[in-house]
Amino acid sequence: MRTRTTTAALITAALLALTACGTEPEPDAPAAGPSASATTDPEDQYLSTARDITFNGAPTDDELTQLPPQWCDALADGHSVEWTFSLSGGDLYPLGQEWGTVQTDAYTLLVAGVRAYCPEYLKTVTDELREGGDY
Template identity: 45%
Template structure:
């Protein structure tokens, strides 16, 4: 009697495991290792450094200079302002340019997109659409 019970129990376990493994195999996703999260500032600065903008090859901004822009850009875009208004002399005048460095307009637009991507990603579509409509992106 114990033999029959043991065989039935093993059969049920095998069936249960077979059922679990077949479903689990198709639904299983690799477990990603947790990596330390980078702040928006770190992500933005890393992307800017990786991009190596043409207009900054000889003399570009220091991190302390360029990192001040994205939060200000986001504040302007949250108000519904355009990229042209945000960067322009007649608007917020937040064009990424310093005393010792300059930025070509195409590079400035890309820097703005990178800033928005990491600081206020919910506004990225608004900003890229604005740049596309103006023919600048």
């Protein structure tokens, strides 16, 4: 009986040691970072907001996703939101042959695009829109 108790104690101790080893990270193992699923795709992030906007007509995802890179380029060149949307400037107001949106929704779409594709310009855009009372 003593042999069984001693054997059981040794097995239990070995199992506990193995379990403890399995829960500690290896010293050379890289720290766990955010999972790929936690990363939001800019296009998905932008289109999620776009789908909540009421358009006059029905823009395609392709039409909508063509705008943010152009907006980002205009902002990178130092242009304002006003210039970016104006007909005599960038002419990048969100509208197509058979669709469009009101200005408040256009600004919402612009902010979503900048947030997703070129967040380094987000403060510049929101500050300009706030100054004009549009955000």
